[in-house]
Amino acid sequence: xxxxxxxxxxxxxxxxxxxxxxxxxxxxxxxxxxxxxxxxxxxxxxxxxxxxxxxxxxxxxxxxxxxxxxxxxxxxxxxxxxxxxxxxxxxxxxxxxxxxxxxxxxxxxxxxxxxxxxxxxxxxxxxxxxxxxxxxxxxxxxxxxxxxxxxxxxxxxxxxxxxxxxxxxxxxxxxxxxxxxxxxxxxxxxxxxxxxxxxxxxxxxxxxxxxxxxxxxxxxxxxxxxxxxxxxxxxxxxxxxxxxxxxxxxxxxxxxxxxxxxxxxxxx
Amino acid sequence: xxxxxxxxxxxxxxxxxxxxxxxxxxxxxxxxxxxxxxxxxxxxxxxxxxxxxxxxxxxxxxxxxxxxxxxxxxxxxxxxxxxxxxxxxxxxxxxxxxxxxxxxxxxxxxxxxxxxxxxxxxxxxxxxxxxxxxxxxxxxxxxxxxxxxxxxxxxxxxxxxxxxxxxxxxxxxxxxxxxxxxxxxxxxxxxxxxxxxxxxxxxxxxxxxxxxxxxxxxxxxxxxxxxxxxxxxxxxxxxxxxxxxxxxxxxxxxxxxxxxxxxxxxxx
Numbered sequence: 001x002x003x004x005x006x007x008x009x010x011x012x013x014x015x016x017x018x019x020x021x022x023x024x025x026x027x028x029x030x031x032x033x034x035x036x037x038x039x040x041x042x043x044x045x046x047x048x049x050x051x052x053x054x055x056x057x058x059x060x061x062x063x064x065x066x067x068x069x070x071x072x073x074x075x076x077x078x079x080x081x082x083x084x085x086x087x088x089x090x091x092x093x094x095x096x097x098x099x100x101x102x103x104x105x106x107x108x109x110x111x112x113x114x115x116x117x118x119x120x121x122x123x124x125x126x127x128x129x130x131x132x133x134x135x136x137x138x139x140x141x142x143x144x145x146x147x148x149x150x151x152x153x154x155x156x157x158x159x160x161x162x163x164x165x166x167x168x169x170x171x172x173x174x175x176x177x178x179x180x181x182x183x184x185x186x187x188x189x190x191x192x193x194x195x196x197x198x199x200x201x202x203x204x205x206x207x208x209x210x211x212x213x214x215x216x217x218x219x220x221x222x223x224x225x226x227x228x229x230x231x232x233x234x235x236x237x238x239x240x241x242x243x244x245x246x247x248x249x250x251x252x253x254x255x256x257x258x259x260x261x262x263x264x265x266x267x268x
Numbered sequence: 269x270x271x272x273x274x275x276x277x278x279x280x281x282x283x284x285x286x287x288x289x290x291x292x293x294x295x296x297x298x299x300x301x302x303x304x305x306x307x308x309x310x311x312x313x314x315x316x317x318x319x320x321x322x323x324x325x326x327x328x329x330x331x332x333x334x335x336x337x338x339x340x341x342x343x344x345x346x347x348x349x350x351x352x353x354x355x356x357x358x359x360x361x362x363x364x365x366x367x368x369x370x371x372x373x374x375x376x377x378x379x380x381x382x383x384x385x386x387x388x389x390x391x392x393x394x395x396x397x398x399x400x401x402x403x404x405x406x407x408x409x410x411x412x413x414x415x416x417x418x419x420x421x422x423x424x425x426x427x428x429x430x431x432x433x434x435x436x437x438x439x440x441x442x443x444x445x446x447x448x449x450x451x452x453x454x455x456x457x458x459x460x461x462x463x464x465x466x467x468x469x470x471x472x473x474x475x476x477x478x479x480x481x482x483x484x485x486x487x488x489x490x491x492x493x494x495x496x497x498x499x500x501x502x503x504x505x506x507x508x509x510x511x512x513x514x515x516x517x518x519x520x521x522x523x524x525x526x527x528x529x530x531x532x533x534x535x536x
Contacts (some may be wrong), residue, residue: 158509
């Protein structure tokens with residue numbers, strides 16, 4: 001599992017996740033709050049980027065935040081402690097072998113996790129099991145196929161395509177955002193409501209272009225340079241040309257668009 | 269000019285435009301109203317699909333709605349009369365030879381027009397000229413490159429690509445939505461604010477899937493079948509496979525996404 005995390009576990013990756021969380025907080029999480037006393041399972045918390053946001057927004061809820069990486073859990077714990085959070089319990093756990101009884105949680109929160117799993121349908125079935133009836137599940141995923149930008153660049157699309165393939169070869173699915181509705185329906189969730197969240201960065205939003213276009217998306221593409229080239233998915237020169245074009249889209253006369261999908265359902 | 273309108277002037281096309289207008293009214297126009305007494309120029313009104321919406325929403329404003337097609341103007345006039353609208357004056361006119369003095373209008377409204385022009389920058393400069401200082405310009409355009417759907421289909425992307433090329437060969441640009449910000453800045457509009465409007469249709473929104481995925485977008489792709497095949501842009505079998513896949517995305521377990529871009533600026 002750990003080795004298949006396509007974005008790696010380096011310090012630079014953590015930096016990327018922090019920037020991403022900062023820029024996207026409002027867009028992705030402004031409608032996520034949990035009642036006081038409710039038990040929330042956060043799946044795949046990583047280094048705690050989303051955890052801090054969730055736990056602050058719902059100070060009366062009790063969070064159990066899990067990740068398969070002991071190292072990430074350790075860093076998340078440090079950060080939560082430094083932030084003075086007392087409503088989060090971090091635990092190292094495997095999604096496919098959860099140490100929780102059925103219906104243990106009032107809510108389940110899953111963000112940027114299903115995209116990395118070979119069996120997202122099985123994972124959803126497991127989440128459904130630990131969720132009580134009447135409880136909610138929230139799933140947030142990106143979709144690299146939703147990327148568009150200007151100036152247009154074929155090389156940039158090739159570089160993004162190589163990232164999609166690297167993730168696919170690692171057993172994941174970088175186009176999963178658009179598939180959340182049918183996936184969750186198939187997993188037995190009824191009344192699934194999906195809302196797309198489009199990040200749009202142009203010259204009037206230089207901070208977003210910097211935080212998202214440069215430091216989140218393009219940094220993520222750059223992160224698979226070695227794997228993509230080693231796997232023979234793209235030529236080094238073409239990859240670099242594509243990355244350059246993505247940076248170009250973050251300039252004052254460039255534009256960058258990316259769509260996240262947020263799905264919410266109540267277990268009936 | 270007339271011959272280059274990629275979607276044609278047939279009855280089926282008018283049907284498509286009406287469906288589109290109906291399904292997208294709220295998404296595209298909910299924040300467009302003009303003060304009583306203001307003079308609004310609507311450019312490229314076609315058969316009046318948007319005109320009726322605009323004129324009803326701003327009953328006190330005076331609209332001048334123009335189109336290069338006398339036939340379309342005639343139909344628009346009939347529809348406006350049937351709807352009892354008295355605040356719209358329809359006129360046949362060429363964007364590049366406008367019969368209006370400088371600063372004649374308080375507001376200019378342009379919807380699904382720039383995508384068909386070989387010189388959108390020149391058109392914007394002309395619109396700027398007939399607009400008074402302190403007046404606003406509103407531009408709405410689609411972007412076929414923003415299309416994503418599931419199940420995934422390479423043939424569907426090829427069919428969409430053939431539509432983009434047909435439009436390109438006719439001198440237009442089907443990817444213009446994402447380019448509105450730099451285009452309007454280059455035309456001398458400052459303080460340009462662009463907001464993307466994403467249409468998302470899944471199984472929980474069957475009416476939208478029908479009105480937009482089937483009757484608007486897929487119908488538009490189907491509309492260029494002859495031109496695309498004659499121009500050698502795609503094989504008939506592949507085109508038909510692609511169209512079938514787009515209809516497939518409108519089924520209850522399918523998903524379809526498309527992004528429109530709305531730009532607003534005040535002439536300084």
